[in-house]
Amino acid sequence: MEQIGADERAAVCGLLGSVDESLGAPMAPVWEAALRAVPRHAFLPATVWVGEDLVECSREAAPEQWSRHAYADTAVVTQVNDGAAAGPGERWASCSASAPSIVFRMLDMLDVGAGHRVLEIGTGTGWNAGLLAHRLGPGRVVTVEVDEGLAAQAAGRLEGAGLDARVIHGDGSLGHEAGGPYDRVVATCSVRAVPPAWIAQTRPGGVVLVPCGLG
Ligand SMILES: C[S@@+](CC[C@H](N)C(=O)[O-])C[C@H]1O[C@@H](n2cnc3c(N)ncnc32)[C@H](O)[C@@H]1O
Structure with a gap:
């Protein structure tokens, strides 16, 4: 398992707060433990696609932006066009990580x-x-x-x-x-x-x- 740094730990805490707010109550302790132990970023591909226009966001080229998407309480598109190469304007989402x-x-x-x-x-x-x-x-x-x-x-x-x-x-x-x-x-x-x-x-x-x- 990839090491979790201080930035990621802080991001997990932020996400926990957002999820609790959205659920209207603190998440059950067993799920909080799972969220902390199974980091969302470790399950996202190195490139994700964001926004209505499915703009490419690469972990290598824009690590901070990529991490922000990994720990936002929003869905992230994780594959476009069934994995085929596609330019802007041709993209459709074929897989996404649901909002936490x-x-x-x-x-x-x-x-x-x-x-x-x-x-x-x-x-x-x-x-x-x-x-x-x-x-x-x-x-x-x-x-x-x-x-x-x-x-x-x-x-x-x-x-x-x-x-x-x-x-x-x-x-x-x-x-x-x-x-x-x-x-x-x-x-x-x-x-x-x-x-x-x-x-x-x-x-x-x-x-x-x-x-x-x-x-
Ligand atoms: C919203 S994503 C799943 C999110 C996922 N549970 C996660 O933790 O990232 C929906 C997934 O369902 C898959 N899917 C769609 N139809 C399916 C089917 N008939 N059988 C199996 N998988 C299917 C898609 O390929 C896609 O990867």
Whole structure:
């Protein structure tokens, strides 16, 4: 795991304050511990895209600006055009790291407890899976990502951070039966309807948490 410097520690404290404000209450101690132990910046790529025009921001060329985006309570675009090269005006977001207050709101709603097994759909950067793995311990989190490159990068980041979450490359609408049944299933990509596989792979009394949208 990359060392966390004083600047990053201060940025984490600032982010914690922003998330608490947005949630309207202090975050649960287990999630505060996860936020401190699993730094968001370690899960972001060296280039992110910001603002409505998706302006490129490189960690190497503009380290302070990049860090500000890493620790702002806003979504950050982490891949454009499915990973293909794209100039200004041609870019569309194909993956983003959700705003931290959304991440922690969903984690709170998920209501995970000791011993739970969780299936996440939409690995993206791997940060949410890393937070869950920190909370639940080794062998408890399976996460499915449809983009092969993103899945490989997230697996590398999780391993580098010493977090044991299993990353599966595949179509998340099928879930991952081999790892089930799960106590919790959480989607971080929006869907039009809950795929039957998610229900089938959730144990009786479990929870399926899904952001509803146009998917
Ligand atoms: C908002 S991002 C996820 C953020 C992520 N949880 C994180 O911590 O960075 C949504 C992700 O869902 C992925 N996705 C979209 N449809 C999917 C599907 N059917 N199966 C698996 N992953 C999918 C996208 O490729 C994208 O990486």
